[in-house]
Amino acid sequence: MKAEEKSLPTIAQPNIGSLLATAVPTFSVEDAQAVARSVFELDAVVSELTGERDRNFHLRVSEAEHYVLKVSNPAEDPQVIDFQTKALLHIASVDASLPVPRVLRARDGETEWVLNRLGEEPRIVRVLTFLQGDPLHRMTPSVTLRRSIGGYLARLDLALSSFSHPAANHELMWDLKHASSIRDLLIHIPDAAQRGLAERFLDNFEMHVLPSMPRLRAQVIHNDMNPNNVLVSGDDPDRIAGIIDFGDMVHAPLVNDVAVAAAYQPTSLDHPLAGAADLIAAYNAVLPLEPGETDILFDLIATRMVLTVGISGWRATLYPDNRDYILRNSSRAWDGLQRFALLSRTEAQVYFHRACRGEN
Structure with a gap:
């Protein structure tokens, strides 16, 4: 699966309730495994995680190396996702000892990848470290x-x-x-x-x-x-x-x-x-x-x-x-x-x- 573009898609800012009224996006374990391998260079065993708005997957690369692949809700504003990503990067730079997820960059160096599929709204895919506990x-x-x-x-x-x-x-x-x-x-x-x-x-x-x-x-x-x-x-x-x-x-x-x-x-x-x-x-x-x-x-x-x-x-x-x-x-x-x-x-x-x- 290949990205068709790197720029963030234009999605109108949702009203205060629309995000929680939009179903979690459809995305299979097989889809997540393919994206993890082709986009983030991770050969992982994949299982699905629960989530309120996004579709989340646990990526197990090895006994010690785990990640979370997150597929954004179609109603989520791309700038809000960028807000979350930038915040994690900021925390890592200010207080590296805080136990929060770290952002994994894609093979092209970007922190986010845009998934475009025919007949569907663009969705942003990110990978973060999976914290044990x-x-x-x-x-x-x-x-x-x-x-x-x-x-x-x-x-x-x-x-x-x-x-x-x-x-x-x-x-x-x-x-x-x-x-x-x-x-x-x-x-x-x-x-x-x-x-x-x-x-x-x-x-x-x-x-x-x-x-x-x-x-x-x-x-x-x-x-x-x-x-x-x-x-x-x-x-x-x-x-x-x-x-x-x-x-x-x-x-x-x-x-x-x-x-x-x-x-x-x-x-x-x-x-x-x-x-x-x-x-x-x-x-x-x-x-x-x-x-x-x-x-x-x-x-x-x-x-x-x-x-x-x-x-x-x-x-x-x-x-x-x-x-x-x-x-x-x-x-x-x-x-x-x-x-x-x-x-x-x-x-x-x-x-x-x-x-x-x-x-x-």
Whole structure:
């Protein structure tokens, strides 16, 4: 299979929901093997990986050499893909010790290759290193592990603080700035009590967070530190071995990155915020949060949970065959929202401020 051109195809910028409403592109294991060999000079054993928007494949060249081949969603703006690629290159140059994927160049030296097939939209193909480790969701939670996540996230945000790109402000449904846009999707939550709970926290977001957004520190953030995107070392269950999937990166308030990661920490501990507080305190020790950022963390964490149940519920109705993968984080989010509902905003604010001072 040969590339017909190297320039990026012209694809109109999608609206905020079109990307998540577009099916994962069709591409076979055999196709991936052929492209890996002819374009990236990799003779590999290929297997398919799950993905929300892209078609992903695991390339095993040898016992120690593994890669991921990513075929972009047809609705993805090529400039957004370039944004992701450039960010990984930037991180490698600023903090090479951060465990993030490295970009493999094609045989022509380019970081991206355009796939053109008759009757199909152009799609961009990339190859990244495959990081070894156990997904966080399979690990036994611990205070040390949560603190490790917070510290690594802070280092990642420091590395990204000096990065910019023309596509950094692209619109993404998973961007907390646009949380209000998913209100209409809550009709896909069949249980009236659950739907009312999601609406309550979305109301809180609009009342308490939106007015403060213009005053918050903002930069490019990872925006998706969920348990599927954090890898833990097989040799040391307290060490982070990888941070993967930069597909949801956006330019947004810095505190949003902390809130997203904290939204996936356990709420079934002695205090519903204890898991989140472990991560937040470790982040704050590396990259201090401002008082106004800490004040809205509770609202932002809850809003991320609302995005999880709202967007996932909607997408599960669109793609029932991929339902299990799409809904993988929903039960945790519902548990979190139910426990958060037992707290007042003031109580949560005091708890997080104390955590940042090391007093909990």
